Amino acid sequence: MAGEVYFSNLTGRWDWGSLVDQILRMKSLPLQRMAQESSLLAKKREDLSNLASAVRELRDLLEGLNIDGLLRTKIGSSSDPSVVTVDVSANAPEVTFNVNVQQTPQREVLVSTGGVQSLQSTVNWSGLSVKYDTGSTVESFYVGDGSGTLQDLVNIINAKAGSRVTASVLYDGNLYKLMLSEKDEGASTKETSVGNTVISLNFTSLSVGDLDYNNPIQQAKNTRLQIGNLQIVSPTGVVRDVVQGITLSVQKVGTAVISVVRDRSGIEGFLRNFVESYNKVVRQINSMTGIRATFQGDASVTGIKRNLSSFLDTLFKGGIVYYTEDGTLSLQLDKVNTMQETQLRDILTSLKGSMGSFLHDIYTDLQRFVDDYRQREERINSVAQELQQQLQEEEKRLRLEFSKIESLMAQMEELRQRLNTFMVSLSDIQGGRR
Structure with a gap:
């Protein structure tokens, strides 16, 4: 019955427990062999899984390689960023030129000729319009008639003409006056x-007076710069496509040298990542195929490293990489900056195409092997579990049978002792008669 316990050698005459242990050890030998085989399969599966992960990383790096993007990248620099900064796009030419910033942009600011003594004073206006000259057209914003405080007038102008003009109150130490300024200096090319x-008023009457056009607080100015004999004017401090793909941002008056060169940092970054990922694959293969390793001498695994190396000819010819003792690569980035675009394109195209395709197939094969080892491991473990259960049942059966035998032996011993006692008593009886 379940939960029964059988004690060996209760009579002290037969230690059948050690016999049961010996029988079970003999019968558990297949179980030990299966455990060893399962452990070996698990180690091989782990090694292959790690190799597949390293191969996938290298494959993904090549699949994500944007060759045109890397080769077309340019970088611009200014000898004096406090004067002008530069931004470039991929279609910018590799050039160097001098820039002379003669004038920086300004927004026009005007103030009224008259004003009020107090912010609570009443201001009247009628037929009022705000005009804004873009340099090509004059935009008019009708404010109309009204009265109120100076701040009320400011609010109405901002509501009507706020897309072009910002109205506010200026206190000159004596009077509160109306002040108008450009909202965006880039909206007008007029100076x-x-x-x-740029800004003007039309009105029938305005109690704070007209704007002081002869004495602006700040004049509207365009950016003016010179490149060689070319004069460039821009309403803002950002001058786009001054040369195709080159944008200048003016900071102050002065001179600077602008340079545009190819940016090889992206290519260098890719090559660093490539060598690192390639070496990870090689080191994993080395650890799997070394002396006493799980795949020692396995040609299918060592063949991956050999085949990978066959795709590196263009890198070796360019002097970009060389082998180290364990088959990993060392990188020579100084060679990259001296290479022509066509040579770099050939190298990157070869890696992305031929090696990328090979890695895709290898990763698929490795995943299939990993799955196969996992299934074999699961089958062995399942059989081992069944055998373990059988041995447990066998142990119960043997202990039960041997305990019964020991019980029978104990009964026989008791009977022998009783017979012996009977015989002694019988002898004593017979001797007493004589």
Whole structure:
């Protein structure tokens, strides 16, 4: 019955427990062999899984390689970023030129000729319009008639003409006046001159007076810069496509040298990652195929390293990499900056195409082997579990049978002792009669 316990050698005459242990040890030998085989399969599966992971990393790196993006990348620099900074796109030419910033942009700011003594004073206006000269057209914003405080007038102007003009209150130490300024200097190419402004007012009456066109607080100015004999004017401090693909951001008046060169940092970064990922694959193969390793001398695994190396000819010819003692690669980045674009394109195209395709197939094969080892391991473990259960049942059966035998032996011993006692008593009886 379940839960029964059988004690060996209760009579002290037969230690059948050690016999049962010996029988079970003999019968458990297949179980030990299966455990060893399962452990070996698990180690091989782990090694192959690690190799597959390293191969996948290298494959993904090559599949994600944007050759055109790396080769077309340019970088721009300014000898004096406090004067002008530079931004470049891929289609910018490799050039060097001098820039002379003669004028930086300014927004026009005008103030009214009159004002009020107090912010609570009443201001009247009628037929009022705000005009904004973009340089090609004049935009008009009708404010209309009204009265209120100076701040009320400011609010109405901002509501009507706020897309082009910002109205506010200026206190000059004596009067509160109306101040108008450009919202965005890039909206107009016109520059302020005496009596000729970007912002103007039309009105029938305005109690704070007209704008002081002859004495602007700040004049509207465009960016003016010179490149060689070329004069460039821009309403903002950002001058786009001054040369195709080159954008300059003006900071202050001064001179600077602008240079545009190819940016090889992206290619160098890719090559660093490639060598690192390649070496990870090689080191994993070395650890799997070395002396007493799980795949020692296995040609199918060592063949991966040999085949991978066959795709590196263009890198070796360019002097970009060389072998180390264990088959890993060492990188020579100084060679990259001296190479022509066509040579770099050939190298990257070869790696992405031929090696990338090979890695894709190898990763698929490795995954299939990993799955196969896992299934074999599961089958062995399943059989081992069944055998373990059988041995447990066998142990119960043997202990039960041997305990019964020991019990029978104990009964026989008791009977022998009783017979012996009977015979002694009988002898004593017979001797007493004589």
